[in-house]
Amino acid sequence: MSYIAANKVEKADIWADRDIDISSDKNLSPVIVAIWDSGVDVPIFENQMHINPNEKFDGKDTDGNGFVDDVNGIAFDLKSRKTNSVLYPLTDEQKAKLPEMVGMVKGLQDLQANVSSKEASELKKRMSQIMPEEVKPFIEELNLFANYAHGTHVAGIATKGNPQAMVLPARITFDYRMVPEAPTKEDYVQFAQSANDAVDYFKNAGVKIVNMSWGDSPESVEGALEVNGVGETAEERKEMAREIFDIGKKGLYEAIKGAPDILFVTSAGNSDQDSEFHDDIPSSFELPNILTVGAVDQAGEETGFTSFGENVDVHANGFEVESYIPGGQTMKMSGTSMSSPNVVNLAGKLWSLEPGLTVHEVIDLIKNGCDTSEDGRIILISPKASVELLRNRMN
Numbered sequence: 084m085s086y087i088a089a090n091k092v093e094k095a096d097i098w099a100d101r102d103i104d105i106s107s108d109k110n111l112s113p114v115i116v117a118i119w120d121s122g123v124d125v126p127i128f129e130n131q132m133h134i135n136p137n138e139k140f141d142g143k144d145t146d147g148n149g150f151v152d153d154v155n156g157i158a159f160d161l162k163s164r165k166t167n168s169v170l171y172p173l174t175d176e177q178k179a180k181l182p183e184m185v186g187m188v189k190g191l192q193d194l195q196a197n198v199s200s201k202e203a204s205e206l207k208k209r210m211s212q213i214m215p216e217e218v219k220p221f222i223e224e225l226n227l228f229a230n231y232a233h234g235t236h237v238a239g240i241a242t243k244g245n246p247q248a249m250v251l252p253a254r255i256t257f258d259y260r261m262v263p264e265a266p267t268k269e270d271y272v273q274f275a276q277s278a279n280d281a282v283d284y285f286k287n288a289g290v291k292i293v294n295m296s297w298g299d300s301p302e303s304v305e306g307a308l309e310v311n312g313v314g315e316t317a318e319e320r321k322e323m324a325r326e327i328f329d330i331g332k333k334g335l336y337e338a339i340k341g342a343p344d345i346l347f348v349t350s351a352g353n354s355d356q357d358s359e360f361h362d363d364i365p366s367s368f369e370l371p372n373i374l375t376v377g378a379v380d381q382a383g384e385e386t387g388f389t390s391f392g393e394n395v396d397v398h399a400n401g402f403e404v405e406s407y408i409p410g411g412q413t414m415k416m417s418g419t420s421m422s423s424p425n426v427v428n429l430a431g432k433l434w435s436l437e438p439g440l441t442v443h444e445v446i447d448l449i450k451n452g453c454d455t456s457e458d459g460r461i462i463l464i465s466p467k468a469s470v471e472l473l474r475n476r477m478n
Contacts, residue, residue, distance in 0.1 A: 098381060103466045112436075114434040117292070118234055118237055118294055120238075121233045122158070127235065131250055135153055138154045140152050153284075158252075170252075190206030194207070226260075238250050238424075240428060264311070275330055275335065275338075278331075282339065293346070296420035298363045342372065349365045349368075350418070350422065351391070352419055354390055367394055376423045383461070429470075449469050452464065452470075453465060
């Protein structure tokens with residue numbers, strides 16, 4: 084350990100010099116940013132929350148749009164039934180555990196992203212000490228709290244340094260169980276419909292940017308079928324998974340394609356694989372209104388977890404990014420889930436400075452401000468450079 088400590092190299096952090104805060108700019112325009120994720124803790128962003136003026140908290144669908152109490156945003160549960168809480172509702176017992184879970188959640192996130200940290204080491208030590216029968220409930224509880232924190236953390240990154248970025252949560256209830264329910268065609272028909280409903284909602288609300296720090300793949304569907312004992316053979320499960328997955332893929336693709344005036348930004352994924360050869364959604368979509376974001380570290384170097392390849396449009400900081408979690412405290416998290424909202428943040432600043440920009444123009448400003456590595460593999464955003472390009476154009 085002393086040898087490692089003596090030879091440890093601290094990388095310089097490039098992001099402070101590349102970032103830009105527009106809080107002091109005059110005549111900023113509000114831009115609605117949808118956080119399509121696991122939920123957002125509204126009080127943290129009370130001055131930056133989208134408000135539906137035609138709805139009120141009364142347990143009813145006051146404005147008749149199909150969503151109950153959608154004052155700030157919308158939500159779906161696992162089976163895509165519309166619900167009314169934009170933050171996953173914890174029980175009193177779960178809420179009481181939240182403070183002690185914070186460090187372990189960070190440890191879980193770091194382990195999943197192959198990040199070596201004190202919290203990851205402490206989590207591994209804790210797991211080595213629990214009884215075998217306690218492993219499953221412990222991991223599921225960790226997954227639950229990680230999901231609970233995820234959307235709020237993403238929202239904090241997406242809005243930092245822009246007081247006119249208005250948050251519209253669109254909550255998805257991610258499964259936290261080690262053995263999920265067996266996926267069915269009916270489930271994915273409902274997913275496709277909920278995707279269409281969500282994007283229609285975004286269009287009607289005037290959303291300009293949507294962050295999607297999540298994904299799905301045929302392999303994940305196939306794995307869920309296998310652990311539930313569905314299918315007689317591996318070949319049969321593979322065929323079933325493809326049929327089920329394609330229903331959701333088509334529905335999500337058509338929904339995004341049908342909203343050309345909204346910029347959708349998604350994470351490349353944390354599987355350290357060439358995205359060109361994997362059919363993950365939505366990161367594999369080739370559409371003019373979507374950007375797929377890979378992760379680099381504080382020095383602008385590719386992280387060990389990020390997916391890569393031709394489908395990755397730009398790269399942003401996804402290493403130890405600090406932001407809020409429910410309750411208002413902050414935590415550092417790593418992953419392409421964090422790099423994606425950094426691009427959303429830049430897009431939001433460009434639109435706040437010049438609301439008349441088109442999706443195509445915003446993408447051009449983002450890409451034209453980037454630095455590209457010699458081998459072309461890393462396309463590194465520079466918010467300061469992109470904003471400067473816009474300001475030169477406006478003057």
